[in-house]
Structures are given as C-alpha cells and as structure tokens.
Amino acid sequence: MIPLPSPQQLRYLIMLAEMRHFGRAAKACSVTQSTLSAGILALERQLDVNLLDRDVGKRVMFTPIGEEIAIRARAALTALEAVGEAALTSREPLTGPLRIGVIPTIGPFLVPRLVPMLRARYPQIRLSLYENLTERLLEKLTMGRLDLLLLAMPCACEGAHTQPLWRDDFLLAVPRDHPLASRAEIPLSMIEAERMIMLEDGHCLRDQTLDICRQEGGWSRTDSNEEFTATSLYTLVQMVGQGLGVALLPRLAVDSRILDGTEVVARPLAGAASRVIGLAWRPRSPRVDDFTALGRLFGGLSPVPRNEKQPQPA
Structure with a gap:
C-alpha cells in the first residue's frame, strides 16, 4: 500500500513551498522550525523521494518532483478540508470559519460596515479578513487559504466563480x-x-x-x-x-x-x-449556498440608489 501523508505534513509542505523560508513557514503553521523541518524530512523518508535540493546552501530550493508534489498537496488538502466543510454546512449553514480576502480599494470603505453586519446576522461565523492585491488573493483562494473574495471586476478571475453585486x-x-x-x-x-x-x-x-x-x-x-x-x-x-x-x-x-x-x-x-463590486469563490466549494446568501446580504452595502439597475449574477 502506498504510504499516505498526513494533513499536517501536507500543511508543512504547502507553507514551505509558499514561503520559501523555514522560519516563516513554521510561524505560519504555529510550530517551531525544528518541528517543521522534522516533518518535511519524515515526509521525504515516507515517500522515499527528495523534495528539497539541499546542495544550494541555506536557500529553500525544491526539486522538480518536490514542486509537483507541493502542487498536488495543495489540491489534496483543499479536498480534505472540503469534506469537513460539507459536513459542517449541512448541519448548520453560515457557521464556522470564514476567511474573506478583500482588495485595498474596497476594504477600508466596506469593512467598517461589513463586519458589524455579519456579526449581527450570523454570530456563529468566525470571521478572518485578509487584504491584498487581486492576483495574490486569487492565489490564496486557489490554494484553499481563503474562502471568499470581495473584489472589483472586470478582473482576471479565470478558475473562480464570480457573482457581481453592484x-x-x-x-x-x-x-x-x-x-x-x-x-x-x-x-x-x-x-x-x-x-x-x-x-x-x-x-x-x-x-x-x-x-x-x-x-x-x-x-x-x-x-x-x-x-x-x-x-x-x-x-x-x-x-x-x-x-x-x-x-x-x-x-x-x-x-x-x-x-x-x-x-x-x-x-x-x-x-x-x-467598475463592478463582486464576490469570487472556488467553483467546487461545498459552501456555494452560503456564499450566494452572503452575496445577497452584501448587496445591501451598495452606495448606488436601489432604484438603479444593478449587475445581474453570472
């Protein structure tokens, strides 16, 4: 039987591939650097393959197979997390963690209204907010590190489902x-x-x-x-x-x-x-119904008079 990596090992590998630095990757995983290093080494032994090129000094350099496995690890971990999300949302919609990414030309102007509204309407949501440029937010969405994006369209959002708001x-x-x-x-x-x-x-x-x-x-x-x-x-x-x-x-x-x-x-x-303010999420997310409901809620933040024509969902 092929040995299967643990979710924790996948997290270590994914974060190291993203950060390219053992210390920062360990901090992002809330573990010590020695713990993360030992986890990567154990994964290499388990898979019987070199994930890192250790002949390049202190730099973090992945081998070609290491790069490929890191990409597959992202997809695998996203699928594993979707299992838990599907079970949670089936029991009680709009609960649990919600990681929203927002661009800098929207965040300062919507967040002060969005956060109180979410807390009042859905107090069981554990909200996390992350502000960055569109390209970086889409990368994190693809990697499963964000659930939902609040951004401006048109945008290069290939691979994500988008819902225009206003x-x-x-x-x-x-x-x-x-x-x-x-x-x-x-x-x-x-x-x-x-x-x-x-x-x-x-x-x-x-x-x-x-x-x-x-x-x-x-x-x-x-x-x-x-x-x-x-x-x-x-x-x-x-x-x-x-x-x-x-x-x-x-x-x-x-x-x-x-x-x-x-x-x-x-x-x-x-x-x-x-421009058009809209939402984006992974097309196969098990929380599509949640995000659609949030889209209706966020539509109430529109500065445009409600009698004006709004963009229709794609």
Missing part, C-alpha cells in the same frame, strides 16, 4: 480651485491634457483607470508619461490636493468621506465609467 461609478478628483471643479459633469475629452495620478502596478484600479482614460476622445498618453503613482487611495487624494494632477476615484471611497478635510472635490464623468 456597480461602483468612477468620479474625477480635482483640486477645489481647478477649472474642472466648476463643472457638474466632465467629458473624458476634457481630461486629455491633465496629468493623471494612478495607483502603483498591481492594483486593478490602475488598469481600470487606464482603460477608461484610453476610451475614444479620452486620455491618450501611455504609462511612460506618468510622473506620480500612489500606494493607496488616501495618498492619491493627498497628491491631488497638492496640485500634482487629477485622479479617478470610485464612488464607494467618495461616499465613505475620503475627501473630508482635503481641498479635493469629486465630479461625475460623462458616460458610464464604472
């Missing part, structure tokens, strides 16, 4: 004394001569900004003309306030009073410039 319009943020501040609505053609401040690479809002500004009659310059980037929407607003340029802001952030105390105002853009 449309989040973009507004143009300009200094209060800027000539465009006096307009009730701003055509894209009028921002062609403006310096556009954007978030740094990796933020989906940056890509969405570029797509909008490159529409017919809009901003036609390329990334190489850009002079200012920000790491967060809060920094971006401060840059606009200092007269360094203009920026697109989601209505979600503006309605959350991100402009309070600044010399920045936001004006609507002519046309339908927007």
